[in-house]
Amino acid sequence: MDKIAAHIVQTLQRVRDAKFSGRFPDSIVTLLAVSKRQSAAAIQAAYDSGIRDFGESTVQEALRKLEDLESLNITWHFIGQIQSNKTRDIARNFQWVHAVDRLKIATRLNDQRPHNYPPLNVCLQVNQAGEAQKAGVSEADVSTLARNVISLPRLRLRGLMTLPPANTDPKANAILFARLRDLKDTLVADSIPLDTLSMGMSADFEVAVREGSTIVRIGTAIFGKRDSPIKTQ
Numbered sequence: 001m002d003k004i005a006a007h008i009v010q011t012l013q014r015v016r017d018a019k020f021s022g023r024f025p026d027s028i029v030t031l032l033a034v035s036k037r038q039s040a041a042a043i044q045a046a047y048d049s050g051i052r053d054f055g056e057s058t059v060q061e062a063l064r065k066l067e068d069l070e071s072l073n074i075t076w077h078f079i080g081q082i083q084s085n086k087t088r089d090i091a092r093n094f095q096w097v098h099a100v101d102r103l104k105i106a107t108r109l110n111d112q113r114p115h116n117y118p119p120l121n122v123c124l125q126v127n128q129a130g131e132a133q134k135a136g137v138s139e140a141d142v143s144t145l146a147r148n149v150i151s152l153p154r155l156r157l158r159g160l161m162t163l164p165p166a167n168t169d170p171k172a173n174a175i176l177f178a179r180l181r182d183l184k185d186t187l188v189a190d191s192i193p194l195d196t197l198s199m200g201m202s203a204d205f206e207v208a209v210r211e212g213s214t215i216v217r218i219g220t221a222i223f224g225k226r227d228s229p230i231k232t233q
């Protein structure tokens with residue numbers, strides 16, 4: 001658990017260095033700790049180091065941890081693929097959803113968001129490389145989807161999210177990150193107010209920050225490898 005604190009300090013420093021060497025030195029970048037397949041104790045350790053934003057990608061696993069950590073002041077982000085039968089739990093338990101990619105899901109989230117809660121923050125996942133196995137709206141269809149989502153009163157459309165192809169040179173993703181930024185700027189110029197670019201993971205967050213990311217989603221660089229047994233000390 002001591003390692004988590006050290007990893008957070010290092011990661012925040014790397015984010016800061018990337019920011020000052022990039023295009024947007026004044027931007028605010030949120031470090032979203034991706035805690036999927038990590039224990040509640042690991043989340044508590046990150047929380048004790050000052051992290052307040054946590055990301056989970058399956059509803060069942062997340063709900064258990066949300067209950068265990070109920071007393072903490074955490075902003076929970078759902079970053080996984082969204083199945084229709086899970087929208088109710090997501091709308092009731094999370095403050096952010098990063099991977100909305102079709103109107104049907106957005107409408108369900110809107111209808112199921114409790115009325116006494118603030119609107120649910122939403123990003124649209126863009127499938128930039130046209131990968132068949134990945135979710136995400138195509139770049140060509142983002143604008144139409146965005147227009148439909150902003151008309152849903154229980155949602156607050158915040159921005160765009162990308163999950164670029166893995167195993168490439170992180171620098172190669174700079175082109176995709178820049179393209180997502182351009183896409184966001186185009187929408188903003190078209191009167192769709194967006195303030196968020198959810199881009200960058202452990203392997204490529206510095207590249208993403210240099211290109212204007214406002215939320216980096218980082219798992220392994222904070223918590224270590226997910227496949228290794230959870231450490232208990």
Ligand SMILES: *Cc1c(COP(=O)(O)O)cnc(C)c1O
Pocket residue numbers: 034036057079080163201202203217218219220221
């Ligand atoms: C798991 C996951 C991450 C974090 O990946 P790391 O490489 O461990 O930093 C980020 N975004 C999404 C959507 C994920 O599923």
